Amino acid sequence: MSARLPLFLRGLRRPPRPPGPPLRLQAPGRASSSGRGGGGGGGEGLLGQRRLQDAQAGNSRGQGSQAPSARDSIVREVIQNSKEVLSLLQEKNPAFKPVLAIIQAGDDNLMQEINQNLAEEAGLNITHICLPPDSSEGEIIDEILKINEDTRVHGLALQISENSFSNKVLNALKPEKDVDGVTDVNLGRLVRGDAHECYVSPVARAVVELLEKSGVNLDGKKVLVIGAHGSLEAALQCLFQRRGSMTMSSQWKTPQLQSKLHEADIAVVGSPKPEDIPLSWIQPGTTVLNCSHDFLSGRLGCGSLGVHFNGLIAEDDVRLLAAALRIQNMVSSGRRWLREQQHARWRLHCLKLQPLSPVPSDLEISRAQTPKAVDVLAKEIGLLADEIEIYGRSKAKVRLSLLERLKDQADGKYVLVAGITPTPLGEGKSTVTVGLVQALTAHLNINSFACLRQPSQGPTFGVKGGAAGGGYAQVIPMEEFNLHLTGDIHAITAANNLLAAAIDTRIFHENTQTDKALYNRLVPLVNGVREFSSIQLARLKKLGINKTDPSTLTEEEISKFARLNIEPSTITWQRVLDTNDRFLRKMTIGQAPTEKGYSRQLSLWKTGLRTILRCLPLSSWLDKCHPLDTPMNDSGGGRQAQFDIAVASEIMAVLALTDSLTDMKERLGRMVVASDKNGQPVTAEDLGVTGALTVLMKDAIKPNLMQTLEGTPVFVHAGPFANIAHGNSSVLADKIALKLVGEEGFVVTEAGFGADIGMEKFFNIKCRASGLVPNVVVLVATVRALKMHGGGPSVTAGVPLKKEYTEENIQLVADGCCNLQKQIQVAQLFGVPVVVALNVFKTDTRAEIDLVCELAKRAGAFDAVPCYHWSVGGKGSVDLARAVREAAGQGSRFRFLYDLQLPIVEKIRTIAQAVYGAKDIELSPEAQSKIDRYTQQGFGNLPICMAKTHLSLSHQPDKKGVPRDFILPISDVRASIGAGFIYPLVGTMSTMPGLPTRPCFYDIDLDTETEQVKGLF
Secondary structure (H helix, E strand, C coil): CHHHCCHHHHHCCCCCCCCCCCCCCCCCCCCCCCCCCCCCCCCCCCCCCCCCCCCCCCCCCCCCCCCHHHHHHHHHHHHHHHHHHHHHHHHHCCCCCCEEEEEEECCCCHHHHHHHHHHHHHCCEEEEEEECCCCCHHHHHHHHHHHHCCCCCCEEEEECCHHHCCHHHHCCCCHHHECCCCCHHHHHHHHHCCHHHCCCCHHHHHHHHHHHHCCCCCCCCEEEEECCCHHHHHHHHHHHHHCCCEEEEECCCCCCHHHHHHHCCEEEECCCCCCCCCHHHCCCCCEEEECCHHHHHCCCCCCCCCCCCCCCCCHHHHHHHHHHHHHHHHHHHHHHHHHHHCCCCCCCCCCCCCCCCCCCCHHHHHHHCCCCCHHHHHHHCCCCHHHEEEECCCEEEECCHHHHHCCCCCCCEEEEEEECCCCCCCCCHHHHHHHHHHHHHHHCCCCEEEEECCCCHHHHHCCCCCCCEECCEEEECHHHHHCCCCCHHHHHHHHHHHHHHHHHHHHHHHHHCCHHHHHHHHCCEECCEECCCHHHHHHHHHCCCCCCCHHHCCHHHHHHHHCCCECHHHCCCCEEECCCCHHHCCEEECCCCCCCCCCCCCHHHHHHHHHHHHCCCCHHHHHHHCHHHCCCCCCCCCEEECEEEHHHCHHHHHHHHCCCHHHHHHHHHHCEEEEECCCCEEECCCCCCHHHHHHHHCCCCCCEEEEECCCCEEEECCCCCCCCCCCECCHHHHHHHHHHHCCCCEEEEEECCCHHHHHHHHHHHHHHHHCCCCCEEEEEECHHHHHHHCCCCCCCCCCCCCHHHHCCCHHHHHHHHHHHHHHHHHHHCCCCCEEEEEECCCCCCHHHHHHHHHHHHHCCCCEEEEECHHHHHHHHHHHHHHHHHHHHCCCCCCCCCCCCCCCHHHHHHHHHHHHHCCCEEEECHHHHHHHHHHHHCCCCCCCECCECCCCCCCCCCCCCCCCCCCEEEEEEEEEECCCCEEEEEECCCCCCCCCCCCCHHHHCEEECCCCEEECCC
16 A cells, blocks of 8 residues: 555655554444554655646646645645644643544545544544445444544544435534534535634645645636535535635536536546546646545546646645645644633523512422423533433433543632521521522523532421422422432442341351351352452452462461451441331341341350361361251340431442542442451451442442523532531532533532531531532521521421511521521631521511621621522522622632541540530540540541531530530441541431421322322422
8 A cells, every 4th residue: 555655655654653553443343444653754744746747748747737845835834734733732731632533434545544644743643443335324324423422533534435425424423523524514604604613625625725826816717616516516616706716517417518618717626537528628728626536535536637738637736635634624623622621601591480479389380490401401511412321301410531521621619508507497508509500600691500419308208398499499300309310319228238238148157157168158169160259359468368269278368268257246337228217226137037146146156166166076077067057046136236317328428529430439348337356347348349339339429410490500419418427419519510610610519407517527528538629608597597596486397487487576686696607607717708698588577687697797707698599599699699709709718627637536526616616525435435446447537527416506406596615425436437537426316317297298199190299399
């Protein structure tokens, strides 16, 4: 093939470059080939010339011909320009290298090598997908569609036979990757005069530029385009007409072809000349250019023109310049792609609201709005088609590959919504979060994203109801938000309970088998071969056993490997269920005859018995018979255990704090479930279940995309409670959203319950894990909650509010603002500006609203703004949005509350005194014992996640306002090593809620005719 390259190109070929070839893509089941990796460098160009000689003038050139050096310079100039532009782009984006994919149907690789050399000269990657010459239209389109969705590829060209260039094939190309300008979209833009917004055919451009560079004035010239079809014909006509030429088109069989050729000053040949068309029809002096489509597939075609007239015939000129101009289009494509990755205002179609008064139920409002299709929303905010996995019509998961694509994108502003100490009814943090992003995006045209937690179905069917926001500031469809979503919590439940089953099962089997029998079952003989699994090899390495052959382990090593020797009394891993069920708070497991007595009470007895028997001569017989394999039907009890609510599982916390699939797998493996009889931690990795847990969680790790009532984007991901866990949505959702909104955009995330709980954990746990720095805290308050803290009557869910809450009472509000002032001070401990959002209810008076805003500003808030999003949507929070934008511009001096190197007790004391206002802490003996154990095990440098009531700054729910001089009791301490925090329990804290006398499920129903859910709120 090298001999077929143009002479100039062959002369400058160099040896293949060192390892590190350009990207190659290969279609499944297809052979992929590429040209050799040579490419001319230095001062010489890559242009090769073929010149047709005039028979009467010998080697002389006709009028209008170019000297080889002039022709060389055209291609060299294009390639050099492309190279310089690409270098400038790569200065700011070092990892960026555009990729051109060429789908080729045929075996002739002449153009393949030319493209390869020119691409390498310019600094591009190029890949060829080689199809058989007889590939069908459908097969070609299949390959096009694959490349369309490959985010690594920035341009796509076709080298296929002319017969294959159907409209269906050409328009299968994405216009933004169509560097040959053959799609209807690019042609339409060219015809309209929007050449700067489209890709123009490189062949058509090459024809025009060669004529202009050779000194031909096109203005007024008669140009005849012969035998061209489709996109090439249209592009040639358009470009010549723009330069003042009179353009005619003709096919080879047109009856008037001879007369048209006699009139033409310039003839552009678009397909091979039939043998029956005499060359004498072309007048001497006519300039002729051959851009026959056949050369695009490497074939020069039959009937090449070789004539006796003083014209220019430039097969190679057009071919090489067109290839160079395609490279130029590729660089332009890459530049556009980079520009799209940078911050840009979304072209978001926001949904219009028509608020009603009185405000209907949340479910009625949600149903009245038709959400956009989620793939439309995804495209509006810059997600690619292959970066989402659609669930139904209105929700989708977003793949983590997005983070790699946008890794060089600057993050937006990071806003946390927290609250004052709430009433049992909640004060509307989710509603404020949604209202704020609706105001930012739908009303101020600022990119913004809300990041919310997925609600547990326990409270949804219990007392709280849904968590999608409310009124005209909510996530839709609200029933899908509140019920199942995409199954993340179910995945957590399955993974958690698989691990719980593995713990008790391991204890059971270790209590009923000898070392050898246990080892033989853990490492079974399969087809005559015994092999360790990868996770077993990891355990051997952890134990310091550097062996990979199961048959080489000593008896001591077998025992060490096979036995975890879990001490049942130290098991901290509980089963979970996403339902409020108070009767699962304490229970006894292992009561069936086949398991009874093998979980705890008899374990010590059997361990001793096994040790004695192994010392006797009967040990070899024991290994064969396994007398302990058969459970004894004794009267021993089972192990006492409990169920937690699913969102309290450590796996939920892992999901919320992880930043990648690899990190999640490592965290799952590090989870400590118990200690062994020597006091050492036993992990999920020791149990061999890490890989299985990761498989169950592989989809749950992807954030869920939904939308607000006004069509702005929302991520719903992870849902740990704030009182018994760290109470924040996922790090991954925040990180992805910060990239998508761009440098001038805003990501608004919400922390559970009051600022003393959710916000403190957001700063000290989530921000440590993510490395993200918040810009603003929005502190949500209500007149209702402030009246409660000022001494108002108790507030109980399901019971009508007393008149103190529905009538103006300035004194109660003023007295209750102490809690608001305290929470502002807590936020200021972390160096972040605070904007107070007063969530206004219809019973609030102007005097009460003004008082709260005034006192908040006096307490140090950057601003305090009444919000009306519940009744009118984003329009009611525009003032809040402006205040947040202004506060974010002030800068944040963020700092953590404590140093991780402090002892566990001192970190707990710091939180108790600085945040809650306690005088000191008091540790129970059990809590002190756990702290000593975790410190000894090397977990003393983890942050603290306090499990405390959300209804008071203290541990006593009935103590409102700002309690003082109290001693904070620490009843127990647990460790969530995979999540990465120590977990003290303050007072009496239940990790399994119960149902009230009249749960929400009384009102929830399904219309069996319409299949619509009723009763959610």
